Every structure is written in C-alpha cells, then in structure tokens.
Amino acid sequence: MPGPTECAPYQELKNLLREAATLGSVGALVSWDQETYMPSAAGAHRSEQAALLSGLVHERKTSPRVGDLLAECESEPALRESEGAAANIREMRRDYDRAVRVPTELVSELARVGSLAQDVWKEARGKSDFAMFAPWLDRVMGLTRRKAEFLMATMPPGAELYDALLDEYEPGMTAAQIQATFTPLKVQLSGLVQAVAGSGHTVDVSVTKVQVPAARQHQLGTLVLGAMGFDLRAGRLDTTAHPFCSGIAPGDTRLTTRYTERGGFLEPLYGTMHEGGHGLYEQNLPKGDEFGLPSSEAVSLGIHESQSRMWENFVGRSRAFWQWALPKAKELFSPALDTCTLDQIHTAANQVSPSYIRVEADEATYNLHIMMRFELERAMIAGNLATGDLPGHWNDRFKQSFGLEVPDARRGCLQDVHWSFGLIGYFPTYTLGNLYAAQMWEKINADLPGLDDQMSRGDFSGLRSWLVENVHRHGRRYRAADLCRRITGRSLESGPLVRHLQGKVKATYGV
Ligand code: ZN
Secondary structure, three states: OOOHHHOHHHHHHHHHHHHHHHHHHHHHHHHHHHHHOOOHHHHHHHHHHHHHHHHHHHHHHOOHHHHHHHHHHHOOHHHHHOHHHHHHHHHHHHHHHHHHHOOHHHHHHHHHHHHHHHHHHHHHHHHOOHHHHHHHHHHHHHHHHHHHHHHHHHOOOOOOHHHHHHHHHOOOOOHHHHHHHHHHHHHHHHHHHHHHHHOOOOOOOHHHHOOOOHHHHHHHHHHHHHHHOOOHHHEEEEEOOOOOEEEEEOOEEEEEEOOOOOOOOHHHHHHHHHHHHHHHHHHHOOOOOOOOOHHHOOOOHHHHHHHHHHHHHHHOOOHHHHHHHHHHHHHHHOOOOOOOOHHHHHHHOOOOOOOOOHHHOOOOOHHHHHHHHHHHHHHHHHOOOOHHHHHHHHHHHHHHHHOOOOOOHHHOOOOOOHHHHOOOOOOHHHHHHHHHHHHHHHHHHHHOOOHHHHHHOOOOHHHHHHHHHHOHHHOOOOOHHHHHHHHHOOOOOOHHHHHHHHHHHHHHHOO
C-alpha cells in the first residue's frame, strides 16, 4: 500500500521544492567561489549571476502552483496523520506565507542597496568614518523596516516590527523573550568580568602568540575535523577573509578558515572547529531524498550556532580536548610547542579579557557584545534610535558594559558587516547558540558519563552520535523551543551558560 507521502500533490510539491533547492545550491556554489577563489575582476558579473539565481529561486518558491499544492496537501487527512509529512507541510506553509508577502521589487532593491552599502561600509570602516556610512545605513534600515511591515501580516497579534525580522532566523522567538533571557545573563556576566578584573590574576598567554606556518596549521585543523567526524570526502576546508560554512548540496559541505601566521594558531584552530560544528550539522541533516524539504534543513540559526559553539568552546577549550590535541600539535609544530604544558595551553584558551572587537572576544565577554547590538538594532527598527545617533549610544553602552572608552568607529559601531546589508535580528542568534549549547552540554554530560575520558583519547564518536540522534536527524521537525524542551526537559534558560562560564573563570582566575 502506498504511504501518505506518495500522494500526487505532495510528490509534485516535493519535486518543485527540490528543483528550487537545486537552483539555490548553484547560487551557494557561486557565492562560495566568490568568497574563496574568484578573481577580483569577476565581481561585477558575479553579482549579476547571484541576483539572477536568487530571483529564480524566489520565483519558484512563491509560484501560485506551490500555493495550490500546499492547500491540497493541507486538506489531505492522511498527510496530517503522518508526523514527518505534517511537519514538512507546516514549515512549507510558513516559508511560503513569508516569501509571498514581500514584493519582489523590495527584495531586489534591498539586495541592490545592500550590496552598494556593503562597499561603502568597507571603505568607511577602513577610514573609521561613520559620517560616510550614515546615509547608507539609513537607507538600508528604511528598506528593512518596510520589509518588516510587509511581514507583520504573518505575525501573531502583539508582535513588534523587530519580531518579524527575527522570525526569519529564529522562528517563533520574540524580542521580548530574548530580552527576558538576556537581562539576567547580562547581570551575571558583568559580575564575572568585574571579578576577573578585580582578581589581580593575569594569565600567561604566550602560547597564543607562537607562530606556526599555515600549512602546518591546516594539517592540525584537518586532523581535528577528521576526529570530530567531519567527512572530508563530502566537504572541503579552504581559506577566506571571513570564515564560514556552506552546506551547498547533498555530499558537498564547504568550510573555510583563516590562518594568521603572526597571530598564533589558536584562533584559526577554533575557527576551524567552529565551522566544523556547523559542517557536521549540515552533513547529518537528512539531505538525500528529502533535499529541498524542510526536513533536510536546520531548525534555526540559534540551533545551528549551538553546534558550532559546542565544538569550539565546550570541546575545544576543555582540558580533556587538549590532553589529546597538545601532543598532536607538538608533533606537527615541532619545535614550536616543545616547552608548552597542558596547564599553559588550557589556561591560555580560557582567558577572559574585555576587548573592542566582537569576533576576537573571549567566551565570556562575547555575549555582552551581542546584547548591546541586540538592544541597539531593536531600538533602530522601532524608530527609537536615529541611525545618526548610533555612535554616541554605542560608545556609552560599551563603556557601561566593558569599562572601556571606544577609541574610534572602526573599533566601535563600524566593526560588523551585518547592518550594512540589512541583517537585523541576526545578532541575538549568536548568544542563543551559546545558551542552547550550554543547556545541551549539561544533558550530554549526564547522558554520557565517560565523555571527558573519551575526549582525552580523541574519541568524539559518542558526542557526535548524541548530536545526530538528538538534533541533526530531525531537520525542522521541531521548532527550536520544542527541540530544547524535548532534549533537556526545560525551556531555554541562562543558568547552564552562567554555570559553565563561572566554572571556567574559577579554574582560570580562582574567583
Ligand atoms: Zn557560526
């Protein structure tokens, strides 16, 4: 007897979405190439290729035929009773309703202005000249606000404009929920940072400055990725200016990292492990026959980020990890690390030190950077903060949170690319990722009592299987909040991350 998903409308819908996803994967490949090997003179034509492809994908996803088939599937009782199909239909409806609300002209205009604004931002950041970027920020914010206004039709009553943007990256989450989670976290983290500053204890970070040739670093990165279980026959590791992971297509997950020979090997290694965590998630999503369906996609950016942060911070900065990895690094980097001890590298990897730049921040202060951006972008979208007043507000808040005077806009409000092309509602997903990771990590350690022992031998198979079983294989079957409750038995909360960071600070600084 044929199963419910073999009915004609579901099959046709599946084929249409697979086609759209296949087109999308060509776009992803083109964009990966742009970030890695494309000659710079190809830039102008590449933006035409990218715009054409994204237009075609948008057209296919919003075609009236998709809408008709979706309605047919929704009225098919057998599909509603199949849990997998019902979840796919629920998520397809969400995607379709959001996509058709935003006029194609606005999508194109945002892409066009965003691309120009990004170029201006690069130059303005180089010159540390906010006034140069201000009119462009204003235009991008205006267009983004218009997009949010269109999307409000898909939002529940009481939603604010910001929620409609956030919903793109973290479906179901609201600004008010984020604020309620961030507020107590901010108090705890500020307390930690003050305690570290007052401890009078300084950490020996000389090992972080040890210079190692890029080729050797690449060998270590590849070795660690292999141990994590990242399948290099179904992926690659290349270098870029801004590391990322792209789950391009079934059997093709691309990671990038950045080696800084003078800046030491730890940051690049953590970059590789971070992207490797994203990559493992992409490789273990059920992409074969289901490619193009929501069941082959990640839950949300927050859950995606929980996977990368877990490998980078919870695994990569642990003593158990270094028990295994230090001898490997010593061998590959010989004689650079000959005198380095386990204590030295473990302590250096866990230093806490307030700094201006988010992407260089330590694990504890990182979240303070995010909270500030969340509050400022929420105010800008609500119309409570004029874009021209951004630097002043930024600098005041930075002083409050970090105790540091911002010396220039380059190290202040011009440091991130996100706002230049309208990525609003994206920043909080970084801290959500840390929170989800910490909450899962407590459960993982309860479920896998021998985990530290396994990690100290370079055996990450137990952890990887746990992640596949509990997170990866479900695709978008559960929303982030449901997945969190399903895994940990509790709603998202800040306690686990605070306990994790307090433990680290105690071990490193004795406070
Ligand atoms: Zn990430």
